Amino acid sequence: MNKMQLYILDDDTEYADRLAAFIRCSEFADRWQVKLFSKPEFILDVMESQQLDGVLLMSETYYPIMIHRNTSLCKMVLSETIANSSDVETKVPFLYRFQSLQQMLSRLQAFYAEMSQTCVGALTNRTKVLSFYSSSGSSGKSITALHLAKQLSLRGERVFYLSLESISAASLWLNGDSGGFSQLLYYLKSTPDSLAPKLQLYKSHDARLRFDYLIANDQIREMYEMSGEHAKLLVEALIALDAYDFILIDLESSIYPRILKSLELSDYILWLVRDDLNDFFKTKALYKQLGLKSNVHFVMNKYTGSQMNDLQALDKKLTCKLPYIPEWKSLSSPEQVWQSAIFSGQVYEMFLVILGRSYSQSASHLEGAAAS
Known part of the structure; x- marks a missing residue:
């Protein structure tokens, strides 16, 4: 079974490292392959050079820069202030940073399962x-x-x-x-x-x-x-x-x-x-x-x-x-x-x-x- 790709773009490198380490040592290791980025320009280079599948999990700091960038990745946001999104139809779900990593990743997987059919190649609806x-x-x-x-x-x-x-x-x-x-x-x-x-x-x-x-x-x-x-x-x-x-x-x-x-x-x-x-x-x-x-x-x-x-x-x-x-x-x-x-x-x-x-x-x- 091919692993799903999780691209983490976070200015808090300590948190990103801890999240990646948790994934590699938990049951999520069988499902997700993690790639860490600390600056938008690094992941933008990757996004422009190849077709990507999976999830882009970005911090609120980079939200204004990345939100309107065209990508086949399903976008999600790590937030320090906004509670977890509750609706799977939310275009860009927010995940509360300061919750248990187990709970946060479970929510991420649930959103991805619902969004994956529409994130890739989705057509823009009329305004x-x-x-x-x-x-x-x-x-x-x-x-x-x-x-x-x-x-x-x-x-x-x-x-x-x-x-x-x-x-x-x-x-x-x-x-x-x-x-x-x-x-x-x-x-x-x-x-x-x-x-x-x-x-x-x-x-x-x-x-x-x-x-x-x-x-x-x-x-x-x-x-x-x-x-x-x-x-x-x-x-x-x-x-x-x-x-x-x-x-x-x-x-x-x-x-x-x-x-x-x-x-x-x-x-x-x-x-x-x-x-x-x-x-x-x-x-x-x-x-x-x-x-x-x-x-x-x-x-x-x-x-x-x-x-x-x-x-x-x-x-x-x-x-x-x-x-x-x-x-x-x-x-x-x-x-x-x-x-x-x-x-x-x-x-x-x-x-x-x-x-x-x-x-x-x-x-x-x-x-x-x-x-x-």
């Missing part, structure tokens, strides 16, 4: 567009969209966050130069044929959260003049780049042409509602008028544990409920937005429920999937 919408403000669309962008990018997905709000506070929460939207709007309206290369030039990037984004900072008039056709051109140009698995569109609570067209272009619409009589009334009226298809998923945000209002009039059940975070009632610093692991985890559970057919074996058991 999926998810829009975040609500009938009234203060629903938490931006925070929800950004937390999902973070969760997906940490799992190896290629994510683009696009805000089409007239005024967005999201730029406060991201670390990157977010001043390129104005130039893109100019090219979008004057020379749309040149939009694709300009996107590469003017998009913003948050190195910490590992995703690209576009946010309008002070282009209120330009956003008001943005037509549905402009929005269509922008989204289609992003898809045509073939550089992203997911485009997350943060929409404002309005029915401007750019908003309606974005909803029309979306594969999934996450419509956030609050347990509030006025919000439910507006949601019911707007949902009926828009005549949206079955790709709408109602998500209750700021859920406190009990529900006062009934959504049955919509003839559509809640997909899930996201928790109320008291610390966000009044923000005093941008970092507060990222300091709720509970909310962030629930947002990803919401994602698994909505895209369950592709990303989860069963959506019914997921925490946060409670509805009605």
Whole structure:
């Protein structure tokens, strides 16, 4: 029986040596052949010179460098901060470094067994567009969209966050130069044929959260003049780049042409509602008028544990409920937005429920999937 190849790329050479020694002296020795690398350039040379099969286990230090490198190896990440991934459909599983080596390698084998059929020669699926919408403000669309962008990018997905709000506070929460939207709007309206290369030039990037984004900072008039056709051109140009698995569109609570067209272009619409009589009334009226298809998923945000209002009039059940975070009632610093692991985890559970057919074996058991 041929051994499977395990390529370990780790800046912690002491840990890598200990892991390799453990494998060679355990039952895993019959299954895995280990090769150690301490610097990315060394393994990149090997990856470029030959076709490799097996697993690339990399430390978080090298994650930004290696994550988008094309390889037939199944990628996994050794993390000092992120708990073990639990879903085999996760594109890049995370394994907690500080657990028993026996347990960690058992998890690695389980992931590899599930991933091996799709890691080699897998075709890239079409970019999926998810829009975040609500009938009234203060629903938490931006925070929800950004937390999902973070969760997906940490799992190896290629994510683009696009805000089409007239005024967005999201730029406060991201670390990157977010001043390129104005130039893109100019090219979008004057020379749309040149939009694709300009996107590469003017998009913003948050190195910490590992995703690209576009946010309008002070282009209120330009956003008001943005037509549905402009929005269509922008989204289609992003898809045509073939550089992203997911485009997350943060929409404002309005029915401007750019908003309606974005909803029309979306594969999934996450419509956030609050347990509030006025919000439910507006949601019911707007949902009926828009005549949206079955790709709408109602998500209750700021859920406190009990529900006062009934959504049955919509003839559509809640997909899930996201928790109320008291610390966000009044923000005093941008970092507060990222300091709720509970909310962030629930947002990803919401994602698994909505895209369950592709990303989860069963959506019914997921925490946060409670509805009605």
